[in-house]
Amino acid sequence: MALVLKKRAGRAWKERELAELVDCIKKYPVIAVFGLTGVRANVLHELRAKLRQNTVFKVTKKTLFIKAAEKAGITQLKSLVEDKLNPIGLIFSDVSAFKLALILQKNRVLMHAKAGEKADVDVIIPECNTGIPPGPILSELGKMKIPTRIDGGSIWIAKDTLVAKKGDVISPALASLLMKLDIKAVLKGVMIEAAYEGGRIYSGDELLIDLDKTRREIEAAVKNAFNFAVNISYVTKETSAQVIALAYMKALAVAIEASYVTKETLPYLLKKAYAEALLLQSAAKVQ
Numbered sequence: 001m002a003l004v005l006k007k008r009a010g011r012a013w014k015e016r017e018l019a020e021l022v023d024c025i026k027k028y029p030v031i032a033v034f035g036l037t038g039v040r041a042n043v044l045h046e047l048r049a050k051l052r053q054n055t056v057f058k059v060t061k062k063t064l065f066i067k068a069a070e071k072a073g074i075t076q077l078k079s080l081v082e083d084k085l086n087p088i089g090l091i092f093s094d095v096s097a098f099k100l101a102l103i104l105q106k107n108r109v110l111m112h113a114k115a116g117e118k119a120d121v122d123v124i125i126p127e128c129n130t131g132i133p134p135g136p137i138l139s140e141l142g143k144m145k146i147p148t149r150i151d152g153g154s155i156w157i158a159k160d161t162l163v164a165k166k167g168d169v170i171s172p173a174l175a176s177l178l179m180k181l182d183i184k185a186v187l188k189g190v191m192i193e194a195a196y197e198g199g200r201i202y203s204g205d206e207l208l209i210d211l212d213k214t215r216r217e218i219e220a221a222v223k224n225a226f227n228f229a230v231n232i233s234y235v236t237k238e239t240s241a242q243v244i245a246l247a248y249m250k251a252l253a254v255a256i257e258a259s260y261v262t263k264e265t266l267p268y269l270l271k272k273a274y275a276e277a278l279l280l281q282s283a284a285k286v287q
Contacts, residue, residue, distance in 0.1 A: 017060060021068035024056055025077065028092035030100060032195035033080050036089045043189055047107060054094035062086050079201055080194050089190070097195040101207035108189030112179050115172035120187040123164040123178065130155045130181060140173045 025031065036059065048057055062081045065088060069077035081088050093100055113119065125146060132155050141148050147158035163174060170178070170185060178185055193204045228234075230242045255265045256272065 017064055018068055022072050024092040025068055025072040030093045030097050030197045032091040032192045034089040034190045034192050056092040058090045059087050062088050077196055080196055097197040097202055098207055101192050104190045108187035110184035111186055111188040113170040113175050113185040115175040117170050117186050119164045119166055119168050119185045122166050123185045125157055125161050125163055127159050128157050
């Protein structure tokens with residue numbers, strides 16, 4: 001009897017879960033899959049709080065999501081999760097996939113690094129009492145060029161020491177030391193592996209935008225466009241002052257070259273005549 005009730009409860013849960021997934025698929029234009037490895041519950045809780053007005057986070061079975069996608073009439077969503085392990089993390093949102101990826105990237109938190117991972121920040125071991133008794137670790141600290149001293153039966157770090165720059169690979173010895181000292185070096189959070197929006201599937205890499213690089217490229221494009229517009233005398237509200245100034249300088253140069261006397265060209269013509277006279281005087285002395 002208990003087994004029958006358990007099966008019925010399981011079936012009822014699957015039916016409710018399936019119905020919720022179908023509703024979410026129909027309601028939200030953006031559907032993303034994220035990896036669950038290393039994602040802590042408190043990180044998910046914080047993200048839910050920040051995005052609660054237009055985003056739903058769910059952890060469910062891959063088979064249920066595929067069935068919900070078929071039931072909702074968007075079989076293309078199957079490719080989002082085909083290569084994923086059970087269970088899967090899902091995000092349903094009104095926020096564009098690119099903006100969502102940026103929000104999630106900005107909300108990553110520092111965590112302990114594992115050997116082989118790259119540091120996301122400059123890693124500095126501060127001057128402190130490590131609480132570690134003298135032993136073989138001293139040679140490891142020496143290899144990492146970390147100054148130490150022994151005081152009160154424990155190892156002290158003698159001064160603040162940079163042990164890894166952003167982007168450096170964390171060695172096994174350094175990873176072990178950072179763990180012992182509770183120093184965190186890698187950013188962890190919810191990272192989108194793939195997303196669906198507007199009938200298209202995007203990979204996680206496609207969604208990650210380097211904002212600083214993009215800003216620099218836009219600034220360079222604006223500068224180049226402005227210079228090109230000025231050089232071809234294309235008049236707009238932004239270029240008019242520069243176009244007029246450039247036209248004035250060109251006209252002045254032509255007038256000076258032609259020895260055309262005006263109030264504006266006279267000072268330049270006198271300087272030009274004086275310079276030419278000096279050259280003639282020098283040439284005459286040589287002869």
